[in-house]
Amino acid sequence: GESVGLHLPTLSVQEGDNSIINCAYSNSASDYFIWYKQESGKGPQFIIDIRSNMDKRQGQRVTVLLNKTVKHLSLQIAATQPGDSAVYFCAEMGAGNMLTFGGGTRLMVKP
């Protein structure tokens, strides 16, 4: 079935370093992708999105890259801060306008 997966379940980085979280998706028909951040006890929080007609989109300290050829999505966080510690999910949207989530990557920021 359609699925969205992540390569690394846990990522540990030093405060101030850049973080890269990767995601592979399987549905080539998906045309909208979103990264969500989820802190303990809270619902997923929108970080950044990208549509399939783009390959890069930048926000404040975050960049999303989309490689449709290999069906790969990545989230880059610049100058990672302790407040960035959370679980990050990529999600894809295709037909039916419903988001399908992957399993998540836990980002741990060491002071």
Place this chain on the structure above:
Amino acid sequence: EAGVAQSPRYKIIEKRQSVAFWCNPISGHATLYWYQQILGQGPKLLIQFQNNGVVDDSQLPKDRFSAERLKGVDSTLKIQPAKLEDSAVYLCASSQQQGYGYTFGSGTRLTVV
């Protein structure tokens, strides 16, 4: 703008009991979703509403789960009877229009013992 409101925040019930969750989406958001998130996993869609109509409930275990969105605003999700494997966080989300990202509530953590 007020966020998506959910209640209760926590619920502990015994197996075979019933439970209901409530969601109030962001004002003006026509589309509402219920997701189930088992510990350590990503959220899984249960049902999608557009106004007060069901768009997709293919992943909803209809023998025990039911959901409604009367008047196209608030929604309730019910489980009857509950099983141990229903222990999860139940997330409600809404979006202003289809094809855009959702805003999630904080969820209801259900523990079935």
